[in-house]
Amino acid sequence: MSDANKSLLKVNNLSVSFDTTEGSFDAVRAVNFDLKKGETLAIIGESGSGKSVTASVIMGILTCPPGRIKSGEVLLNDLDILKLSDSDRRKLMGSKVAIIFQDTLSHLNPVFSVGSQIAECFEVHKNLSKKESWNRAVKLLERVRIPNPSKRAKDFPHQFSGGQRQRVMIAMALALEPDIIIADEPTTALDVTIQAKILELLGELRDERNMGLILITHDLAVAAEISDKVIVLNEGKIVEKGITREVFINPNHTYTKQLMDSIPGKTTKKKKKISKKLFKPILEIKNISKFYDTIACDDVSFNLYPNEVLGIVGESGSGKTTISNLILRLASPSNGKILYHGKNILNFNKKDLLNFRRKVQVVFQDPYASLNPTMNIYDIISEPWVIHSDFLDKKLYKSKVSDLLISVGLHPDDAIKFPHQFSGGQRQRIAIARALALNPEIIICDEAVSALDVSIQAQIIKLLLNLRNKFSLSYIFIAHDLPVVKDLADRVIVMKSGKIIEQGVVDEVFDFPRDKYTKDLLKASPSIENLIS
C-alpha cells in the first residue's frame, strides 16, 4: 500500500452511550469511517445526531460519566487511542489531531491573551521557551491573516470579531502541524461572507500541509462546498456514506432525501405580487436614522403592504435588528417618521401605543431564551391577554390557547407543560402562538429560524406561510440566511452598515442583483447547486 492511500484515521464500529437518571441512551451506534491525507470528510447531521460526540471521542474529551464508550476502535496512524493511557493520549491531542470549535467566544479562555493560548501548545508539547513559543504564535496568527499579528497577539478573545476569533482558533489547531483537523461547525455563527473566507482558509491549509480534515456540520451546502466525501448521521447511526457529489445527486436513504428537500432556496413557486396601487401600506418607514456611538441605521425608508412578507437581509451590524427595535418602539429613532396606517407612531400617546403594540408582534431568534422557563405554556400564551385586559374574556382563555396551539401544530394538552419539555422547533411554534394571541397585523421575525435544524426550519417556514393566509398577516422577516429569505419573502431589502443598498421583488434581486455587495453576498452563500449541476 502506498503511503498516500494509507488511512490517517480509522474509526471502527464505534458506539457511545450516555447514562442518565432516565436510563441509558445510545448517542453513537456502530459508526465506521476513515480519513486519508489531504482528504475532507463531512459528517452531516442535525442536533442530537451524535456528530459532536464522535468528535469528542476522537479528541479524548468525552465526559465520562455520563458518556460511556461501549465498543469500537479509533485508530490514529494504526494506534488505537482508546486503549492508551491518559498521559500517552494527551501527547497526541493537539499534536497529531486538533479541533476547531463552533462558539469561539466560549471556547477560548477569556482571561488569557490569544498569543499565550496559542503559545501554550508549544510550551506543553515541545518544551520550547516562552519567547520562542510566543514568536511562533505570532507567525501562526500572521498565517491565518490576522492583521498586525505581533500587536494583536497580546489582545484577549473578546477584542476580536467572530471571524477573527475563528481564525485564532484555526491558528491554535495548526500550531503543532497535526495530521488531522476536526472542525466542529466552524462557521455556523458567522456571517456568510466571513464563512466563505474561513472555509477557503481551511481548504487552503489542508492542501498546503496535506492534512486530513473532518468537517462536522448541519449545513449541507457547507459540506457540498468543501468536502470530498460525506457521512450522514441520524440518531447516532450512519444512514448514508459516499463521495459528496454522488450522495448529493443521488441520495439513497429517505432521511438524506428529506434533508435535501429541506434545504431552503429551492422553491420556484409564484410569489405574491403586491400591487402598490391597489393597497395602501400598513407601515411606512420614512427616512429613519438611529445613532448610538456609531450609526446603526442611516436614512432608511421602506413600506410594508398588507399580507406581504418583507425580507431584510444583511450581515451582523448591518442595522437589521435596530430597525426591528425602532418599529417595536423599543428604541426611538434619532430622525425620521414611522407611519402606521398613515399615523406617526412616534407621536402616539400611551393608549395609542398599547393598541399599536397589540397589532405588531415579534418572534425572536433563540427559542431557549425567549420563553420564560418558570411559566407553563398556558401562562406564556395567555399573558398578552392579561396585559391587554379588554381583549378577551378570562373564561375564554383556555379554549383560545387550545385553538392557538392547534394552529401552530401543537396539541392542546401541551398547555400545562413547561418550555424545557419541548424541542427547539416546538418552542419556536410556542413563540409564534404567543405572537398570534392578539390577532396582530404584523409579525416581526428576527432571525426566527436561524437557530433551528434545516428540516425543522423548513417546517417553521411552511407554518409561517400557512398562518399568513389564515390570519392575513404581514411579516417583516429579518435574516442573514439568504436562501431562507428567498423561500419566504415576496420583497427583500438588502442592508449594509445601516443603509439600504438594494430593494425589490425577491426573484429579481436574487437572480439579477444590481449592487456589488448583493452580488458578493449571493456568491459567498454556499450552495449545493454548484456541486451537482
Add this chain to the structure above:
Amino acid sequence: MKQYLSKRIFSSILAITGLFVMVFFLARLTGDPGHLYLPIDAPLEVRKEFSEKHGFNNPIYIQFGKFLGDLTDGNLGYSLRKERPAIDIVLEAIPVTLSLAAVAMTIALLGAIIIGSLAAYSPNGIFDRISRVVSLTAASAPDFWVAITAILIFSVSLGWLPTSGIGGVPYWIMPIGILVIRPLGLLVQVVRGSMITALSSDFVKTARAKGIKENIVIFKHALRNGLLPVITVAGDQAAAIANGAVIVETIFGWPGIGKLMIDSIMQRDFAVVQASILVTAIVILSINIIIDIAYAVLDPRIRHK
C-alpha cells in the same frame, strides 16, 4: 479603569466623611464621660472643671467645630484614659489586627482554593462529600465556643499552648486557627461552586483538546476564571476580620483594634473611638479598592470596560 478607580476613591472619601460625622454625634449619646472618670462622690466643682478642661460643657456644634478644626491639623484628639494622642494608640493596635487578618486570610484562601478545586474536580465524589460536611460545619461554628474549648483542651488540659497574650509562634496558633475556621468553611463552598462552573466551561474542553495536563487545566485555565466570585467573598471576610476580630482579641488578650474599640466605648474615650473608627474605615475601603483592582487584573474584560 483609571477613571473608575478615581471615582471609587472619591466616593470612599465621601463615605468616610459621612461616617465620621455620625460617629462624632453617636458617641456623645452614650453619656457624660465625667461620670465614668471621676469618683462617684466627686463634688460639682470638680465635675465642672473636668468638663471645662475637655470642652464637654460647650454646645455640641462648638465641640464639632473644634473637632473639625483639630482634624485639619491632623489632630484626632487626646485619650482621656491614657492621656496620649488617640491616633498613636490606634496606630499601635491596628498592625496587631492587620497581621492577624493577613495571616488568617492567606491560610483560608490557599486552603479553600486547594480543597474547593479538588472537590469540584469530581462533584459528589468521596472527597467532595467529606469536604462539604466539614466546610459547612466550619462555616457555622460559633467562634467564641470554639475558642474557649480550644483553650480548655490545648492550654489547660494538654498544656501545649499559652492561654493568651502575644509572643512567638505558639501564641499565634490558637487565635489564627480560630480566625481561619469560618472564612475557610465559607470559601471552600464558594470555590467549589465557581470551579464546577469553570471546569464545565467550553474553554476547558479546548485546553484538554490541546493535550494539556489536568493539573494545569484546573489550576491555570479554570482557576483564573473561577477566582472572581471567590475574591469578592474573601474581601468581605478580610474586612470583617480587619474590623476587629473582637472575640478572638478579647479571649486571647491580643491588643488589636477590636479590643481597643470595645474598651474605649466602655470608657467613653471619645477621641480613641473616633480615631479607631476612622482608621478601620480607611482599611476597609482600601480592601474594597484592592478587590476592584484584583478583579481588573484577573479579568481583562473588566479592564477594558
